[in-house]
Amino acid sequence: MSDSSRGRKPLVAEKRYSKPRTKATKPKQSRRRKARRKPQPKRGGLQGFLQRIIRWVMRLIWRITWRATAFALFVLALFVGYYYTTLPPAEEQLDGRARGSVTMLDQYGQVFAWRGDQFGGAVTADTVSPHLKKAIIATEDKRFYQHFGISPRGIASAVRINLSEGRGPLSGHGGSTITQQTAKLLCLGVDFDPQTQTEAEYERECRRGTIQRKAKEAVYALAMEAKYSKDEILTIYMNRAFLGAGARGFEAASERYFGKSAANVTPAEAAMLAGLLVAPTRFAPTNDLTRSQNRAATIVRLMNEQGYLTDAEAREAQNNPAELSKAAEARSGGYFADWVMSSGPEFFTRKTTEDVIIRTTLDPRIQSAAEDALAWVFENKVRDGSKAQAAIVVMSADGAVRGMVGGRDSKVSGAFNRAVQAKRQTGSAFKPFVYAAALDLGYSPNDTVEDAPLTIDIPGSGPWSPRNYTNKFYGTVTLTHALRDSLNIPAVKVSEFVGRDLVRQVANGFGLESDL
Numbered sequence: 001m002s003d004s005s006r007g008r009k010p011l012v013a014e015k016r017y018s019k020p021r022t023k024a025t026k027p028k029q030s031r032r033r034k035a036r037r038k039p040q041p042k043r044g045g046l047q048g049f050l051q052r053i054i055r056w057v058m059r060l061i062w063r064i065t066w067r068a069t070a071f072a073l074f075v076l077a078l079f080v081g082y083y084y085t086t087l088p089p090a091e092e093q094l095d096g097r098a099r100g101s102v103t104m105l106d107q108y109g110q111v112f113a114w115r116g117d118q119f120g121g122a123v124t125a126d127t128v129s130p131h132l133k134k135a136i137i138a139t140e141d142k143r144f145y146q147h148f149g150i151s152p153r154g155i156a157s158a159v160r161i162n163l164s165e166g167r168g169p170l171s172g173h174g175g176s177t178i179t180q181q182t183a184k185l186l187c188l189g190v191d192f193d194p195q196t197q198t199e200a201e202y203e204r205e206c207r208r209g210t211i212q213r214k215a216k217e218a219v220y221a222l223a224m225e226a227k228y229s230k231d232e233i234l235t236i237y238m239n240r241a242f243l244g245a246g247a248r249g250f251e252a253a254s255e256r257y258f259g260k261s262a263a264n265v266t267p268a269e270a271a272m273l274a275g276l277l278v279a280p281t282r283f284a285p286t287n288d289l290t291r292s293q294n295r296a297a298t299i300v301r302l303m304n305e306q307g308y309l310t311d312a313e314a315r316e317a318q319n320n321p322a323e324l325s326k327a328a329e330a331r332s333g334g335y336f337a338d339w340v341m342s343s344g345p346e347f348f349t350r351k352t353t354e355d356v357i358i359r360t361t362l363d364p365r366i367q368s369a370a371e372d373a374l375a376w377v378f379e380n381k382v383r384d385g386s387k388a389q390a391a392i393v394v395m396s397a398d399g400a401v402r403g404m405v406g407g408r409d410s411k412v413s414g415a416f417n418r419a420v421q422a423k424r425q426t427g428s429a430f431k432p433f434v435y436a437a438a439l440d441l442g443y444s445p446n447d448t449v450e451d452a453p454l455t456i457d458i459p460g461s462g463p464w465s466p467r468n469y470t471n472k473f474y475g476t477v478t479l480t481h482a483l484r485d486s487l488n489i490p491a492v493k494v495s496e497f498v499g500r501d502l503v504r505q506v507a508n509g510f511g512l513e514s515d516l
Contacts, residue, residue: 081223134270135299433503
């Protein structure tokens with residue numbers, strides 16, 4: 001029997017897998033093995049010791065620093081949170097006057113003067129002229145809408161400028177943002193108490209520039225940024241800022257200087273108003289219009305550089321600077337308004353806490369005529385360079401004062417009023433009482449007196465020879481002529497003839513109570 005298995009392939013088990021199983025192979029390693037970083041041996045000796053000391057000190061400083069910073073931030077958050085809880089709604093922060101205003105009307109019921117803290121009404125960042133809003137930001141805080149209440153860049157810039165100008169780092173430019181300035185205007189939330197301090201003391205306390213005070217203002221500013229929107233902060237600032245001539249807020253200032261609302265000011269007028277923020281009294285147009293216009297020109301350039309005005313708008317504003325309106329100028333009131341404020345009851349005038357309206361006896365036509373007459377005299381009768389002064393008071397038959405000029409410059413307020421404040425010899429103003437005494441004795445205005453050289457022996461003083469202003473003599477003149485031309489010698493002769501006691505009695509009858 002033959003071997004049947006010879007020549008056959010050996011039996012193998014069925015392949016269970018479609019592909020032959022292969023042994024896992026390790027990936028080929030790169031010929032260049034990455035160089036392993038060998039641990040640096042610790043240096044011994046003095047050098048290693050010093051390195052370890054330095055590393056330990058640096059770690060200690062870092063631990064102290066971040067813990068101190070975290071603690072400082074925690075304390076800052078507490079203070080900010082405290083101020084945040086004390087801040088009232090923004091609309092309650094707008095009228096920051098410590099006293100009221102006085103509005104004066106003439107005899108026809110027309111406004112001719114304002115005194116006290118004038119508040120023209122609340123304005124908002126949305127209702128004012130866009131030119132005014134941009135002028136304020138360009139002048140005071142060009143990054144107002146970007147910072148969080150304080151500007152480290154602005155502070156650094158102010159310190160650099162102060163040092164370059166030879167001042168101390170905190171003297172001069174302060175780098176304060178509009179938010180910080182608003183915090184100062186709010187006096188960090190402390191209200192004025194007339195029972196414990198004067199208004200001047202309160203203002204001085206609010207404006208202190210110490211490091212501690214500025215730190216508090218910065219914290220208060222952060223609280224305001226958390227409480228109010230940017231436009232609300234700007235609104236508070238625009239309503240509380242003092243802008244000269246008793247104006248509180250931009251609405252009052254616009255009415256005071258231009259006779260229009262702050263919503264309608266032009267770029268030139270907006271620049272002039274914004275220029276008042278740095279020094280309200282110095283740059284007030286009622287004090288020095290040229291200086292105020294020069295300051296406004298600087299503001300216009302800033303607005304142009306920051307893109308708020310086109311080149312054409314900037315040229316228009318530069319070529320046509322803002323002017324003080326005639327109506328606003330007339331409402332300064334001058335000497336008459338000052339007299340009303342000084343002679344009226346304090347609770348209605350100088351120390352009023354409310355808004356008061358006073359109707360006076362002023363006749364604007366007579367007042368204008370008196371001002372024009374005095375100006376004509378100094379232009380035509382007084383030599384150039386003379387420092388002579390004069391005053392005019394016009395009264396009606398019932399004793400009401402209709403017009404008053406207290407000096408050469410009639411468009412001022414707060415100036416020395418020679419009509420009521422100059423306590424000097426009356427001079428020729430006393431002559432009417434002399435001739436009134438003569439008329440009481442029966443003399444006629446057409447009676448005559450001799451204007452000729454005269455010498456009187458005054459007991460205790462010796463001889464006295466009066467002279468006329470012109471150093472001339474006019475011979476025989478009527479009493480009317482003598483009074484009209486204010487001749488001195490005829491007045492002395494009439495006084496001596498009727499008797500000085502009678503002249504004194506007539507003057508007392510007119511209300512003069514001085515020792516005559």
